[in-house]
Structure formats: C-alpha cells, structure tokens
Amino acid sequence: MQNMPWWALILALLGLFLLFQILNNEDYHRAFVFLLAGIRLTVIITLTAYVVAATIGLIAGLGRVSDHLIPYTISTLYVELIRGVPMLVQLIYVAFVVVPMGISAINGLGGWILHVPALAGTLHGPAQWMVERSIRNVDMTTRGIIGLAIGYGAYEAEVYRAGIQSIEKGQMEAARSLGMNYFQAMRYIILPQAIRRVLPPLGNDFIAMLKDSSLLSALAVRELTQLGKLNRASTFRTFETWNTVTFLYLTMTVLLSMLVKLLERRLAID
Amino acid sequence: MAPDTQRATRFIQQREKNVNEPAQEPIIIVESVYKRFKRVHALSDVSLTVQQGEVVVVVGPSGSGKSTLLRCLNHLESVDGGRIIVDGIHLTDKATDINQVRAEIGMVFQQFNLFPHLTVLENIALAQRVVRKRGDEESEQVARDLLDKVGIPEKASNYPSQLSGGQQQRVAIARALAMNPKIMLFDEPTSALDPEMIKEVLDVMLALAQEGMTMVVVSHEMGFAKAAADRTIFMDEGRIIEVGVRDQLFTAPTHERTKLFLSKVLH
Numbered sequence: 349m350q351n352m353p354w355w356a357l358i359l360a361l362l363g364l365f366l367l368f369q370i371l372n373n374e375d376y377h378r379a380f381v382f383l384l385a386g387i388r389l390t391v392i393i394t395l396t397a398y399v400v401a402a403t404i405g406l407i408a409g410l411g412r413v414s415d416h417l418i419p420y421t422i423s424t425l426y427v428e429l430i431r432g433v434p435m436l437v438q439l440i441y442v443a444f445v446v447v448p449m450g451i452s453a454i455n456g457l458g459g460w461i462l463h464v465p466a467l468a469g470t471l472h473g474p475a476q477w478m479v480e481r482s483i484r485n486v487d488m489t490t491r492g493i494i495g496l497a498i499g500y501g502a503y504e505a506e507v508y509r510a511g512i513q514s515i516e517k518g519q520m521e522a523a524r525s526l527g528m529n530y531f532q533a534m535r536y537i538i539l540p541q542a543i544r545r546v547l548p549p550l551g552n553d554f555i556a557m558l559k560d561s562s563l564l565s566a567l568a569v570r571e572l573t574q575l576g577k578l579n580r581a582s583t584f585r586t587f588e589t590w591n592t593v594t595f596l597y598l599t600m601t602v603l604l605s606m607l608v609k610l611l612e613r614r615l616a617i618d
Numbered sequence: 619m620a621p622d623t624q625r626a627t628r629f630i631q632q633r634e635k636n637v638n639e640p641a642q643e644p645i646i647i648v649e650s651v652y653k654r655f656k657r658v659h660a661l662s663d664v665s666l667t668v669q670q671g672e673v674v675v676v677v678g679p680s681g682s683g684k685s686t687l688l689r690c691l692n693h694l695e696s697v698d699g700g701r702i703i704v705d706g707i708h709l710t711d712k713a714t715d716i717n718q719v720r721a722e723i724g725m726v727f728q729q730f731n732l733f734p735h736l737t738v739l740e741n742i743a744l745a746q747r748v749v750r751k752r753g754d755e756e757s758e759q760v761a762r763d764l765l766d767k768v769g770i771p772e773k774a775s776n777y778p779s780q781l782s783g784g785q786q787q788r789v790a791i792a793r794a795l796a797m798n799p800k801i802m803l804f805d806e807p808t809s810a811l812d813p814e815m816i817k818e819v820l821d822v823m824l825a826l827a828q829e830g831m832t833m834v835v836v837s838h839e840m841g842f843a844k845a846a847a848d849r850t851i852f853m854d855e856g857r858i859i860e861v862g863v864r865d866q867l868f869t870a871p872t873h874e875r876t877k878l879f880l881s882k883v884l885h
Contacts, residue, residue, distance in 0.1 A: 521694055522731035522790075526745035526797060527721025536744060540735050 366595040375588040379579050386575035394558045400497035405504020412509040430502035436563050442495035454478045492564040507549045511542035551608035555601050645670045651700035660686040662856045671830045675843040678853035684836045688803050692723040721749050724794030728806040730786045732778035739774040742793045764792035768822050784815030804835040840868050852876045
C-alpha cells in the first residue's frame with residue numbers, strides 16, 4: 349500500500365474528470381476550443397526560446413569555465429545579472445528596453461555605414477534595410493521569446509558549466525597530451541560527455557520554461573494563459589476557464605517529465 | 619639473458635645511428651627547472667638530459683616531484699624557472715605551439731584516461747584524424763595495427779568500461795603510439811592495476827623499449843627497470859638525488875635516502 353503511487357492515481361482521476369467535463373460540459377468545451385490556439389503558441393514559444401537559450405547557455409557556459417579573463421568576465425556578469433532579476437521583470441525589460449535599444453543600435457549602424465563612402469557602395473542594400481527597421485517590426489511574441497531565451501540562457505549556462513566541470517580532469521589532459529587544442533578537446537572529448545550528463549537538468553529546464561512562458565501574458569502575447577484571461581473576460585466562466593487552463597498545463601508538464609525520466613533511465617544504463 | 623641481448627642490439631643500433639648523425643643533441647634537455655605549488659617546491663633545480671632511444675626510469679616517494687617532472691615534459695604543468703627543450707623546441711618559450719610538440723610526445727596516465735564515450739577503435743583513431751589530419755580509413759588501419767601490437771585486436775568495438783584495467787592501459791598506450799610520437803612518457807602506468815595485469819602492460823612497454831623508443835617512465839617496477847632501463851633516477855623532495863646506470867640504483871644504491879626508500883619498496 350505504501351509503495352502505490354497514489355498521487356499519480358489521484359492526478360489521473362482528476363485529469364479524467366476534467367476530460368469528461370471538456371467533452372460533455374458546454375462551458376468547458378467552449379473554453380477548451382478557445383484555448384487550443386494558445387496551446388499551439390505556447391509550444392512554439394517554448395521550443396523556439398529553448399533552442400536559443402540552449403545555444404546562449406552553451407556559449408556562456410564555455411565562457412564560465414574559460415581561463416581567459418574576457419570571456420569569463422562577460423559570461424559571469426551575464427549569469428549573475430540575470431539570476432538576480434525576476435523572470436517577469438526580465439521579460440518586461442527585454443521587451444521595452446533591450447529590444448528598442450537594439451533597434452536603435454541597428455538604425456545607427458545602418459546610418460553610419462551609409463555615411464562611410466568606402467562601405468556605402470557595397471553595403472547599400474543591407475544598410476538601407478537596417479535604417480528602415482522600426483520597433484514596430486518586432487512583435488510582442490518575438491520580444492517575449494527573446495526575453496525568455498536571454499533569461500533561461502543564464503540558467504542553462506550554469507547547467508553546462510556544472511556538466512563540464514564534472515568531467516574528470518584527466519580527460520582534458522589526455523586529449524591535450526595527444527596534441528588536441530583546447531577547442532578540439534572540448535568539442536570531441538569534454539562536451540559529448542558533459543552534455544550526456546546534463547540532459548536531465550536540461551529537460552527539466554524545458555519544462556520550467558514551458559511554465560514560465562505563461563509570463564508572456566503580461567506582454568499580451570496570445571499564449572495559453574492570455575487566452576485564459578480573454579476567455580474568462582468574455583464568458584465570465586471563471587472556474588471552467590482556469591480549470592481547463594490548469595489541466596492543459598499539467599497535461600503537458602506531466603507528459604514531458606515522464607519523457608525526461610525515461611531519458612534519465614536510458615542514460616543511466618550506459 | 620634475453621634483455622641483455624636486446625640491450626646489446628639496441629646499443630649497436632644506436633651506435634650506428636650515432637655514426638650516421640654524429641654529435642646528436644639530446645632529445646630532452648631539462649635545465650635547472652623549478653616548479654612550485656603554492657608553498658610546496660615540487661621541483662627545485664632539476665636538470666636532466668635524455669638521449670634519443672634512451673629509457674629512463676624515475677623512482678621516488680610520493681610527492682617527490684617525479685610525476686610533476688614528467689608532466690612538465692609535455693607542458694601539462696608549466697615551470698616557474700629553468701628551461702625545457704624537447705626535440706629542439708623550447709617548451710618554456712611563449713611562441714612555441716605547444717600542441718605541435720605534444721603530438722610528438724605520447725603520454726600514458728596512471729588512471730588510463732581513456733575516452734569513455736568512444737569505442738576502443740575511436741579512442742585510438744580520433745586524435746589521428748583531428749590532429750594528424752589522417753583520413754578515416756588510414757587512421758582506422760593504424761588503430762587496428764596498434765591493437766594487434768598490444769595484443770587485443772578483438773576489443774576494437776568495445777567501450778573502455780567493458781575492458782579490464784590491463785587492457786585499458788594497453789589501449790591507452792596504443793592511443794599514444796597512434797600519433798607516432800618520438801618520446802613516450804609513462805606516469806605510473808601499472809600503479810592502478812591489479813597485480814595479475816601488470817605483466818601484460820609491462821610486456822608492451824618492454825617491446826616498445828626494444829624498438830628503440832625514447833621513454834621516460836615513472837614506475838617502481840624493478841623488473842621493467844632491470845630489463846629496459848638505461849638509467850634510473852631517484853627523486854626526493856623535488857630534487858634528483860641519485861642517478862644509476864641501468865638498474866644499478868636498485869642493486870647498488872649509494873645515497874642513504876635511496877637506500878632507505880628502496881628498503882621500503884622492495885620486498
């Protein structure tokens with residue numbers, strides 16, 4: 349009796365109950381149909397932002413273990429800066445400060461190129477394009493994705509750093525003693541082992557990011573949570589709406605965490 | 619009897635080589651090298667030359683600096699003072715491309731340090747492709763030949779974790795040899811092995827010595843020193859205390875500290 353996963357059973361029953369409601373209760377059904385587009389956008393946002401965050405994280409993680417002052421300083425500054433600010437504030441900051449600043453910088457760079465005779469001839473097209481960029485070209489979904497990616501990149505950086513540092517020192521020494529340079533040793537010896545070790549935490553961060561994508565509702569991005577708000581506002585069916593939203597998030601995260609556990613077990617055998 | 623004959627043959631070969639290329643520079647020159655870890659002097663005023671084809675065995679208590687000396691020879695450790703010249707290249711010179719030098723120096727570690735995510739064959743082939751820019755076929759052929767040489771051709775597609783310690787160390791030797799090094803460094807290659815596996819590794823090393831490979835070996839294996847060493851060096855507290863020709867250090871030590879140490883190691 350003690351070993352039975354009662355919690356899983358209760359969760360499954362609750363899920364079945366909600367599913368039954370969605371299929372039979374009109375208010376639940378209407379909420380579900382309305383929210384479907386939100387699920388789609390939530391998944392797209394999470395996948396895109398995650399790929400970017402994993403890339404930023406890898407680069408910053410390599411910087412964190414670097415012996416060189418400049419990459420180490422830049423990546424450490426980035427990690428410490430991000431980890432000290434709430435995710436919601438980060439998203440707002442990126443959407444309304446970082447992205448507009450980036451656009452101005454691109455405008456400025458384009459304008460500068462057009463003023464330099466040596467460059468203006470060959471780079472006229474791209475420079476013109478850069479000058480014409482406007483903040484209106486970057487929608488809130490894109491800004492939200494950029495914000496999530498920058499925010500999670502810092503956490504992924506620490507995951508990669510821990511993974512790299514968990515590989516025995518002898519591996520790097522053996523690779524270097526064969527004449528490989530630092531980057532070859534990283535590429536062929538350290539990273540393949542480190543990434544295998546950090547796949548479970550990377551998977552968990554994917555789930556965390558899926559949940560944090562709900563914060564994009566603060567930017568009025570029409571993802572799942574935002575559509576929940578809209579549905580409640582138009583139907584006044586508060587319980588039905590938020591029950592359905594919660595049910596949908598839980599379904600996604602429970603399935604994903606099962607996938608991560610499977611992955612973990614698969615890797616443990618090797 | 620056999621080792622003596624081999625040594626004689628090698629001596630003659632070296633002689634011939636010396637006639638062809640007179641007054642050869644030593645392949646390794648260590649000039650009054652200092653190395654400090656925090657407050658500990660790991661090496662103080664260590665000088666040593668090794669001729670091409672010479673086998674030098676280094677013994678000494680733990681913390682005597684023998685491993686540090688070995689690791690300085692391929693710049694896994696940087697030195698704080700003095701000069702190290704390997705094959706005419708100054709390791710201590712900032713302009714030196716250390717990767718190029720390292721490819722010429724094979725190193726075998728106490729803990730093998732095989733790459734666990736690669737098969738035995740890939741372990742041996744990888745650096746050939748990445749560093750020596752050999753093709754897939756060539757590097758694989760070299761790897762298979764070397765596996766034959768170290769006596770485990772059937773393990774090519776196994777992963778290191780599926781091998782015994784002795785087999786792993788033989789793969790590690792093959793991996794180093796695949797780069798066609800001019801020098802091989804051995805850092806206590808048999809210390810992490812179960813007793814019954816020591817011989818298979820020493821046999822490979824012995825064969826290598828007989829082929830005329832320049833070797834610097836940190837090891838307390840007297841059997842190996844007897845059979846292969848041209849010189850044996852005793853180190854203590856970061857200094858070279860005594861140097862003996864062949865295995866004289868073991869049979870007739872002159873220095874008190876050497877005697878004391880040997881009385882503890884040899885049974």
